Amino acid sequence: MEKIRLEPTLALPMPVTLVGAMVEGKPNFMAAAWVTRVNVKPPLIGVAVNHRQYTGQGIRETGIFSLCLPGPDAVAKTDYCGLVSGRKVDKAALFDVFYGELKTAPMIRECPLCLEVRLTQTVELPVDNFYIGEIVAGWADAAILTDGAPDVTKYRPLVLTMPDNRYWSLGESVADAWSVGKVFKKGESE
Numbered sequence: 001m002e003k004i005r006l007e008p009t010l011a012l013p014m015p016v017t018l019v020g021a022m023v024e025g026k027p028n029f030m031a032a033a034w035v036t037r038v039n040v041k042p043p044l045i046g047v048a049v050n051h052r053q054y055t056g057q058g059i060r061e062t063g064i065f066s067l068c069l070p071g072p073d074a075v076a077k078t079d080y081c082g083l084v085s086g087r088k089v090d091k092a093a094l095f096d097v098f099y100g101e102l103k104t105a106p107m108i109r110e111c112p113l114c115l116e117v118r119l120t121q122t123v124e125l126p127v128d129n130f131y132i133g134e135i136v137a138g139w140a141d142a143a144i145l146t147d148g149a150p151d152v153t154k155y156r157p158l159v160l161t162m163p164d165n166r167y168w169s170l171g172e173s174v175a176d177a178w179s180v181g182k183v184f185k186k187g188e189s190e
């Protein structure tokens with residue numbers, strides 16, 4: 001099929017998170033979608049944060065941050081956390097905030113799945129800093145677990161698409177990963 005050239009500013013579908021950090025001694029949260037796992041062992045995760053974000057100041061101050069996954073019920077609060085800065089309003093007042101093992105990674109009780117993260121590396125980029133950190137612990141509502149693991153059909157993560165700027169829920173599972181492709185294997189090893 002013929003391909004149409006697009007501008008390089010396009011973005012792939014992304015998970016919607018709330019990044020938390022203590023800034024000037026108080027919890028703050030911002031919406032972030034430029035988030036990805038970057039290493040298997042130790043378990044590292046990275047988030048791209050624009051230099052101007054108040055949350056980034058807290059990540060640099062404390063070396064600690066959190067990532068919480070809001071469900072559909074929290075979409076408006078999440079969007080709000082992406083519209084206004086903690087420099088101007090107390091966004092943490094919207095939430096029931098809790099702390100885990102690191103004691104200084106603010107997390108959100110309404111979010112069914114949260115990670116607390118210790119900063120290990122900062123990659124300085126022209127507009128963003130890419131903060132990479134080790135996941136120290138995950139915290140999940142018991143109700144979203146199936147056989148001890150988070151079950152997306154229960155916690156219903158949000159996905160962001162750009163440039164249409166919309167939040168989505170996941171659709172149906174289409175196949176099992178590391179499995180469905182085996183039909184093409186002809187005896188080759190991994």
Ligand SMILES: Cc1cc2nc3c(=O)[nH]c(=O)nc-3n(C[C@H](O)[C@H](O)[C@H](O)COP(=O)(O)O)c2cc1C
Nearest residue numbers: 030031032033034049050053054055082084085086
């Ligand atoms: C859905 C959504 C996703 C966002 N993703 C990011 C992101 O990945 N990185 C970033 O720096 N800002 C992102 N933003 C913008 C920040 O959340 C926004 O500028 C926020 O006000 C920063 O808050 P703070 O100054 O309290 O840290 C996003 C906003 C929305 C609505």
